[in-house]
Amino acid sequence: MRAWQRPEIPPLPGQSGAPWLHDTAADVLVEARPTDVARLYVCGITPYDATHLGHAATYLAFDTLQRIWLDGGYRVHYAQNVTDVDDPLLERAAATGVDWQELAESQVDLFRTDMEALGILPPNDYVAVTEVIDEIADAVSQLWDSGVAYAVPTSGAAGSDIYFDISAAEGKAPWKLGDESNLARGDMLALFAERGGDPDRPGKRDALDPLLWRSARPDEPSWPSRVGAGRPGWHIECSVIALKELGTDFTVQGGGSDLIFPHHDMSAGHAAALSGHPLAGVYSHTGMVAYQGEKMSKSLGNLVLVSALRAAGTDPRAIRLALLAEHYRTDWEWTDQHLLRAESRLAAWSVAFGPGHVVGVVDTQTVIAQLRLTLGADLDTPGALSILDDAVLSPVTEPALLAVAIDALLGVAL
Template sequence: MQAWSRPVVPSVPGSPCAPLLHDTASGGLVSVHTGERARLYVCGITPYDATHIGHASTYLAFDTLQRMWLDAGISVHYAQNITDVDDPLLERATERGMDWRALADDQIQLFRDDMTALRVLPPDDYVAVTEVVEPIADAVVRLLDAGVAYRVDTPDSAMGDDVYFDIAAAEAQGVWSLGQESNYDRELMERLSAERGGDPDRAGKKDPLDPLLWRAAREGEPRWETAAGAGRPGWHIECSVIALDRLGTDFTVQGGGSDLIFPHHEMSAGHAAALSGHPLAAVFSHAGMVAYAGEKMSKSLGNLVLVSELRERGVDPRAVRLAILEHHYRSDWEWTDARLDASIVRLAEWREAFGADDAARSSALSATVVLERVRDALRNDLDTPAAIAVLDEAAASGVDDRRLLRNAIDALLGIDLAAD
């Protein structure tokens, strides 16, 4: 699958180093210095209503991480999936009277356009589930053969049985255990499983939390004829297979929104460990949730602020990016028109302060010092609010090298002040 065009990232002088990043599994800040190359996987969209501000917030968080790695001279191999066949997509297509493939194609292109407008660095590998059904099915067969998956009788399918992951058997291998990524207790896991696509009450399962690996074909649903039988992949296994294939084991960072901590990232890690005998990733990092009108922004609630609609209204994508980066990536926060208005003003002030190369004021700050203060903020768990505060101060006082600051803002925060 084709991603989107890559923006130019300026090179900025100085002595950068890799950032510290919060690890959900350990609960602390860890160094994500990985030598000359970092490997990043961020879970992609289910393309039935893209791209809301919550999506944008997550992808900007890990875009900032990429920019910090690049600034430190570390190359990045970035992979992302597209869940282009799943129950929510099929349900939305039915509601709209559309073919599910057409709906997915429309929303994937809209997502590409939004990411381009926001100047998000694209993945090197952008992989749709429908492109890798056979490898996923082969992985399911391997898990069955290894005794860490099992079949459940499926009366509503004439094409075979559903296949589930056996959590207990996988734990017995000693590489992965339930809860090691999330640190959630059993009660919370069961509640979240029911809310987030699981089926804890399904008869025939060994454990209510055992996740679906392969859904046997049902009447009227998409199906593929594979080694695992006729049907389609479950949710978590897709990311395990894509990540292992494109990045390998023990990759640097697994990222996504905090709503993916459980069950998605927990189970993806379990599947990958059962398949490879190695941990999925060194660090599990998660972005906070964005609310609107008092509720978490979500497709199910319909309280979405779409990037595409803001763009259609003529809102500068740089202001949207600034409004998001004003909040720490791990925080939960609420989108308001007032926040956007403030970012529009800030963008204008920064363009006035750093947009031209005319003479500096006598009170001007050292641009080199300002740059290092921005880097220090971002090294500390991608603290974009602190970096913005440093730049607000510099905009008010002026700097002795506007070009340097302009390039730094572009390189580290992804905001091109020179653009029309």
Template sequence: MRAWPAPDVPALPGSGTAPRLWDTPSASLIEASAERTARLYVCGITPYDATHLGHASSYLAYDTLQRVWLDAGYEVHYAQNITDVDDPLLERANATGVDWRELAASQVDLFRSDMERLRILPPEDYVAVTEVIDPIAEAVALLIERGVGYRVETPDSAVGDDIYFDVRAAGDDVWHVGAESGLDEATMAAYFAERGGDPDRAGKRDPLDPLLWRAARDDEPSWDSVVGRGRPGWHIECSVIALQHLGSDFTVQGGGSDLVFPHHDLSAGHAAALSGHPLAKVFSHAGMVAYEGTKMSKSLGNLVLVSRLAADGADPAAIRLAILANHYRTDWEWHDRHLDEGEARIARWRAAFAGSVVDGASATALLAGLRERLADDLDTPGAIALLDAAAQTGVDDAALTRASIDALLGVR
């Protein structure tokens, strides 16, 4: 599937350094470095309510990571999925009377336009689940062959058996359940039940065993495959797409903190069982965004959509700055004043850094400071503070500062 057009990224003098990122499993900062090519996988949207500020905040975090890598001289190979067939999408389609394929296509188009509007670097591989049904089914068959996938009888309305992943049988020196999340059994059980799992499903070997393949049901999309007619489970899709396009042991697995468990942990388990290697070196997670003290959700009617802000006349650069003013790893709340602050900030910067060469602080030193802040776990609030200070004093090379802001923060 096509992604969206890539924005230009100015080349800067010198180079930055590989960033240190917070790694969830080790609860420590790890240098996200590579020999030549940094490989990144970020879990994509389930296309039924794109693109709210929670989405935008997460993808901006890993856009910043890409920019830091590029400035450090790395090539970047970025892959992202689209969960264009899954229970939440099908439920929304049924509730609204829209064909699930039409709903997914319209929301993916909206997501693309929002990402382009925010000047987010696109993935090299942008892969819809419906494009890789056969590779996923073949991976499920391999997991069965290796003794970590098993069949569970289904209701009479289904055609064939559901297939599950045996988390205990799959545990070894490479991966065990909880290895990537660092959570205890009670917390994993709670999250599994809350986030799409089915702990009480009869016939499962363990309550935490996740679905690999859902046998065909009436009035649900399904495909013929080597494991029977049906459709993929949630976690296996990312395992297969990531291994297919990035290989194992890639540099960073990214996504929102709501994916820590079960999605990232169990995706890593599937991948380890398929490849014999860890999925990624660093498991990085972005914080959640609420709206004025309340979780954003479609049911509450309080989703703040990028497209709606833009339609109301907001400058996309101001939206981007309003989000980047919060550290990517923190949970935070959006208030309407944040957009006003972003608009005021971009106006100050554009006035202060206009022209070519003016009097003021060293733009070269400012660039060094920006690189230092961003290499320290993508400290965008610290970088913004440096630029706010420079906007007050002026700089001796406005063109370099504009290029620095564009290349590292994606703000023109």
């Protein structure tokens, strides 16, 4: 699957150091220093209603991470999935009377357009689940053969659903449930039921065992496999795509904090059971964006869409600056004031660092060094914006060079 056009990143004298990033599993800041290539996997969209500001904030956070790595001289290999077959997509398609494939294609196209408008660096590998069905089916068969998967009979379907045996996997793989989330079992059960799991399914060995392969149902898409016709469960898709494109022990696994459990805990378990190695070195998660008092979500319908803001004439650079003004790990609520402040900031920067700028006495190289240090300290974009706001008030010696730094490090071309 094609991604979107890559924005040009201008060359900048000097370089960043390896960034420090919060690791969810250890709950500390760790140095995200690649051994060779910085390998990054960020979970992609389920394309039935894209792209709201919560999505944009997540992809912008990991865009910032990539820009720091690139500025530090590292090569970056970035992979992202598209969950283009799953229950929410099929349910939306049925409710609206649209073919599920057409719905997915239209929303992926919209997502590409939004990401390109926002200047987000595209993945090197942009992979739809439907493109790797055979690989996922083979992985499920491998888990079955290794004794960490089992069948649960299904009424009304020709075959059985295949589940991941957590207990068996913990005895064989370098993984324990909760390694990443650090949650108590009671909390896991509540979130599992909330986020696509089926803890009350009869026949499961453990209420938390996740679905690997859903056997074929009438009026649902399905594909042949050695364990019977069906389609992938949610978590196994990311395990397979990440291992296929990035290999084991890659640098950073990223996504929204709502994916920590069960999705990232389980996908790490599947990957460890398949490969015998940990999935990633660092697990990094973004906070949730709320709107009108609730977390922005498709199910609630309280979405602020990037495409709607753009259609109303909002400069995508202002959207980007509005999101950068909040730290990537915080939960926060979007208001119109975020956009007004961002538009004001963009206007001030354009005057101070754009054509016809005023040359001052503050050393530009020192300001750029401060930007690099601040961004390298757990992607502190609010701190970086504050440094640049100060540079508006106390003009720098080379405003044009600072404009290059803003473009390279923050993705805002003035």
